[in-house]
Amino acid sequence: MIEAVCVGAVAGGTSILFPTLGELITERSGVINLGTEGSMLCGALAAYIIGIETGSPWLGVVAGLVAGAGLAAVHAFLVLHRGANQIATGLVVTFLGLGLTALFGQDYVGQGVVALEPVAIPGLASLPFVGPVLFDHDPLTYLSLLAVPALWWVLVGTRAGLQLRAAGERPEVLRTFGTSPRAVRYAAVIGGGGLSGLGGAQLATAFTRNWSEGMTVGRGFVAVGLVIFAAWDPRKALVGAYLFSGAIALQLQLQAQGSDISRYLLAALPYLVVIISLASLSRRRLHAAPEALNHVFEHAS
């Protein structure tokens, strides 16, 4: 039971970890993007369609990345070039993603998926407990696990990371040193959208293995909440993502065992977990917010 929940948490957590990391990069640059939900949907559908049309799941993954990044580029352009409101634009971008995927996905509902198959890591996968939980997954899950320390290292240890943080904290300093904060933000928003697209691709081709309209059911929005939960730290983002997917996995397990606990309460649990953890942490976590984001968070408090 515990093992099954943990396996489910890791397998299901990938599609929430990628958009959380993507949104984390975006917000570190000083931009908030509620279009993550739309980017995930576009990534999911693009991976699904390209997988079927070419027969290669990996081309699908690339397509998912590109589709997610493309939708985020719309957000970046409106917010960074046209000065549009970030929250409203993000939500509209999600609407655009919903509509586009409904339009282009209608012929693919119920078609067989070209799945991204799990790859057991020789030796490690046969370890008790740890093996199935960590070493018997699809490649994107391994990639997401590697992405966490990699992103942390980029943020604290590289010049690119410094520029990213400066864009979110002290854009005028960045400008003084001859780097355009807007260019950094463009890169962050589009790159973040690409990661959301990867999350969608994993969801459609490796985890649920199907396509349906609006299949992400709020995962992209949850990711935005998890970034605050994680205090803009990739390592804590990992914890948050697995907490959310663990709640889903627990629900499925309890349901399968015919538990007495209401399945409706269990279905609401993942969202409640995020809301409650946001509420209990927000006072402390807000100090960690990138300076340029404070405007969004400190309204009428």
Next chain:
Amino acid sequence: MSTHTAPDAVVDETSAGEPDVAPTTHHAPVPPPADGSPHDDRWRAAARATVRWTASIGAAVIIFAAFLTTQGADPVEALTAMWNAAFGDARSTGDTLLRATPLLLAALAVAVPARAGMFNIGGEGQLVMGAVGAMAMSTALDGAVSGPLVFALLALGGAAGGALWALIPAILKVALRTNEAIVSLLLNYVATIVLTWLVFEPWKDPLSTGQAYSTELPDAERLPILWANRVHIGIVVAVLAALAVWVAFRSTRWGFRLQVLGGNPEAARRAGLRVGSLAIGAMVLGGALAGLAGMLEVSGVEGRLRPGIMVGFGYIGFLASWLARHHPLKAVLASLVLAAIAVGGNGLKISAGVSGAAVNVLMALVLLAVLGWARPNKRVGAP
């Protein structure tokens, strides 16, 4: 406050409300200058705005038509079918008005908190909880009351349901500084699950098989129909609500305080305004308006609860409020436009075989055009 030497225009734009309106204009209109001709200026500005709007919406329609073409649909035929589905005859016009009713109230549910500088993205959940509140009231009354009073009680139940749901993000915001946009957004999913639970378990109609739905409201609790066999009195209620919000914004002390709060919370605090209760009040009133919309849907259209009732209304209301830049009277027009697009989706599905959800593309394109282009680019000294 920020110590930036060059305040960042991008970030300043993240505030809700209308940053370009000076806080005093509503209370004490600036007298026209003696020599100039302010009316000419106003006309010119209005003409320019109209041109911008027309161009934005035109561009959105053209891009949408291009997308339809990729799906093998004849764009002219498809757009004509959409128009006919939305305004073709009395019945379809009625459908559009019927849809505009909850959208307008959901838009007001965004506009009131936005004036205080808050984002309410929870309209969807508040609508659902309004419907639940109305149904709970009906169950509690058990047919004991009839006549106009019963509608007032149902509306009260609906408004209370929506208000309570909006109270959660509002209190978390004020007490713990939790982000109200994200909490209200996530609560939409919880509300949907609550509705599903009610419909599948305690309130399930014993006669329902397969598709679950709740028991039906008694005839005495169904709203009177005004026109085209379908349009109920709710449209009048919604327009009156828009007028009331408009008057409250323009000429009450409360409306002015909200605007001060939305403009600069720190200044509002120093001016001695009770910032916390003002913020909670704005959010809760928004929730109540959305809840009222939920009640109107149950009592005027559906007659019962079912899963998937009112899907998307809250989000489209959010778009309508932004389309109207949170102006309560412009929101009437904005809701009508978006309602027409939404209803037009039915025509699209029948004539072109394109998924009805594809109209989300058109709505999003209109909004993107308006958010990005339909007002002067006032950013100076971009990074």
